Amino acid sequence: MTKLPLVARLAGYRAAHATGRFKQLPVNLTVSVTYSCPSRCATCDIWQKKVDDLSVDEYARIFPTLKKVPVWVTLSGGDQFIRADFDEVVRLVRTEIEPSIINIPMNGVITERIFQLLPKIAHNTVGSQLVLNLSVDEIGLAHDRIRGAERNFEKVKLVADLIHDLKKTYAHIVLGVHTVISKLNVERIQDIEREARAIFRPDSYIAEVAENRVELKTIDKDITPAVSDYRRAVAHLQNAIRAHRSPHPVARLVESLRLEYYDLSARILEEKRQVIDCYAGWASAQLAPDGHVWGCCVRAESVGNVREHGYDFGAVWFGGAADAFRESVRAHECACPLANASYTNLLLDPKSLAKVAANMTGAGALFERALRGHA
Amino acid sequence: MSEERRERGVCLFVDRVGVQYGVQSVLDTGAEASSRAGGSLSRLLAARGVRSMVADPRNEGGLPEADLVVAFDVPEVGAGWEESLVARARASRKILLVVARNPEHLGGLQGSPVPDTIGLARVLWRVGRVREHAYLGAPRWVQALERVRGRRFSEDAIQAPASMSVRLSAPLHAFVVDTAPRTPQARRRLGLAVG
Numbered sequence: 001m002t003k004l005p006l007v008a009r010l011a012g013y014r015a016a017h018a019t020g021r022f023k024q025l026p027v028n029l030t031v032s033v034t035y036s037c038p039s040r041c042a043t044c045d046i047w048q049k050k051v052d053d054l055s056v057d058e059y060a061r062i063f064p065t066l067k068k069v070p071v072w073v074t075l076s077g078g079d080q081f082i083r084a085d086f087d088e089v090v091r092l093v094r095t096e097i098e099p100s101i102i103n104i105p106m107n108g109v110i111t112e113r114i115f116q117l118l119p120k121i122a123h124n125t126v127g128s129q130l131v132l133n134l135s136v137d138e139i140g141l142a143h144d145r146i147r148g149a150e151r152n153f154e155k156v157k158l159v160a161d162l163i164h165d166l167k168k169t170y171a172h173i174v175l176g177v178h179t180v181i182s183k184l185n186v187e188r189i190q191d192i193e194r195e196a197r198a199i200f201r202p203d204s205y206i207a208e209v210a211e212n213r214v215e216l217k218t219i220d221k222d223i224t225p226a227v228s229d230y231r232r233a234v235a236h237l238q239n240a241i242r243a244h245r246s247p248h249p250v251a252r253l254v255e256s257l258r259l260e261y262y263d264l265s266a267r268i269l270e271e272k273r274q275v276i277d278c279y280a281g282w283a284s285a286q287l288a289p290d291g292h293v294w295g296c297c298v299r300a301e302s303v304g305n306v307r308e309h310g311y312d313f314g315a316v317w318f319g320g321a322a323d324a325f326r327e328s329v330r331a332h333e334c335a336c337p338l339a340n341a342s343y344t345n346l347l348l349d350p351k352s353l354a355k356v357a358a359n360m361t362g363a364g365a366l367f368e369r370a371l372r373g374h375a
Numbered sequence: 376m377s378e379e380r381r382e383r384g385v386c387l388f389v390d391r392v393g394v395q396y397g398v399q400s401v402l403d404t405g406a407e408a409s410s411r412a413g414g415s416l417s418r419l420l421a422a423r424g425v426r427s428m429v430a431d432p433r434n435e436g437g438l439p440e441a442d443l444v445v446a447f448d449v450p451e452v453g454a455g456w457e458e459s460l461v462a463r464a465r466a467s468r469k470i471l472l473v474v475a476r477n478p479e480h481l482g483g484l485q486g487s488p489v490p491d492t493i494g495l496a497r498v499l500w501r502v503g504r505v506r507e508h509a510y511l512g513a514p515r516w517v518q519a520l521e522r523v524r525g526r527r528f529s530e531d532a533i534q535a536p537a538s539m540s541v542r543l544s545a546p547l548h549a550f551v552v553d554t555a556p557r558t559p560q561a562r563r564r565l566g567l568a569v570g
Contacts, residue, residue, distance in 0.1 A: 119500035119501075122496075122500075123493070123496065123497045123500070126493055162504075165504060165505055165506060166500075166505075167535075167536060168505060168507065168508040168534070168535045168536065169492060169493075169495075169496035169499070169500070169505050169508050169535070169550070170493070170496060171535075171536055
């Protein structure tokens with residue numbers, strides 16, 4: 001099957017958003033494979049949710065119905081490595097969806113399973129770019145306390161070493177480090193970023209604000225930092241990105257998106273509105289571990305379950321409940337700084353897209369410097 | 376690059392790996408191992424008090440064990456190349472070192488086909504942990520270019536991930552595979568992988 005060029009697909013999403021017609025399958029898909037997790041993070045209670053996870057056989061029926069449309073697939077959890085068959089799920093994503101980028105956030109807790117499965121995952125994803133994002137919320141014991149997992153920081157170091165070794169034979173692997181910025185660490189982001197870069201030597205370092213999400217059962221948690229503190233933190237991260245541009249094309253794309261995302265997320269927190277149109281429900285989607293389809297994980301509202309629709313993702317996606325969700329998002333009834341959805345939102349906003357493109361080429365930094373010089 | 380310089384580079388690489396991992400015995404299993412037995416590699420190893428052996432993996436009865444098992448000039452694509460590597464991994468107590476023709480080398484079209492790096496990696500990651508992947512024998516001007524780019528290396532061995540110019544110009548590449556798992560679970564897994 002010939003894939004529609006991404007630019008044509010993006011134009012289609014804009015048309016669908018404007019008219020309510022010409023709907024397409026999502027280009028950005030998150031597949032959460034389990035809620036189970038050994039970590040007890042201060043910023044996440046997802047581990048409390050218990051559901052009947054989709055099996056590999058069920059994924060083998062669902063993924064072909066996505067018709068190879070998703071370009072960016074994130075495989076999240078819980079802790080995906082709790083599943084002994086996680087490598088099989090990843091293999092199916094590669095063979096049945098063929099995305100350009102497969103993104104796996106990792107907490108590095110179950111090291112034995114990670115050491116067992118990651119080489120297989122590396123081999124089975126050849127043809128896509130495999131982004132492995134290690135969660136690092138603090139340095140040393142402070143990280144273990146935030147993540148609620150003993151010796152976690154030391155284990156993450158072991159996993160980072162393994163990924164560096166895998167990169168020697170699998171050139172499609174990108175190592176990322178990811179920090180959740182919460183009230184617990186916002187004052188130390190400068191040090192965390194600097195030390196994490198030195199310790200883990202990632203291709204890219206990114207951060208996302210801790211927010212109240214239905215998926216994570218954090219609606220009532222007081223974890224989101226004050227906007228002024230967050231602004232200060234992301235200003236530092238933007239400077240750090242500009243100072244450490246990665247030569248790796250995928251890492252550079254992620255950095256270019258992040259440069260814009262940090263500003264966007266701060267504005268959303270400040271203004272509590274959709275600063276640019278959100279395309280969750282059009283261009284981005286999430287498949288929950290029990291087969292429910294969501295427009296996004298912040299609202300985590302099911303628009304149907306693939307188990308009740310013959311494992312046909314499209315049957316749920318193009319149904320009435322999904323239309324109602326889309327209408328609600330289009331009416332700006334919600335606003336959030338979710339990074340994953342923001343990526344596609346940035347690509348679908350012409351002004352933001354131009355800035356991202358400028359960031360990719362380095363022209364963005366020149367422009368920034370010129371502005372600062374002028375000021 | 377002359378054959379002599381290439382062989383010297385490979386020998387220095389093997390010697391450095393032996394020193395780094397503290398090996399006391401080396402088993403050479405590749406093609407022309409016997410002719411190499413009295414050569415520069417053996418002299419280097421003997422000078423360090425390392426016992427060196429030679430064996431043909433096609434012989435019945437299996438290979439003798441050694442801390443470091445070296446597989447030169449292999450594998451070539453054909454029936455049994457994967458099993459041949461696994462047999463050598465079983466014989467190594469610490470390290471399996473595989474030296475193969477670089478399939479990306481622009482001048483390397485002659486001779487029998489070799490597996491691509493991904494194919495080799497799949498087998499090597501099954502039998503242990505690939506600690507190093509190095510390109511050997513890149514021309515001096517390519518090495519000079521790499522040094523200008525700030526890369527540091529020795530023994531003519533440039534570690535992966537390497538630039539396009541290195542990958543296209545190096546006639547050989549080598550893999551250093553740690554076959555000494557440190558936990559009972561990992562040992563069990565390795566047993567499963569090679570069983």
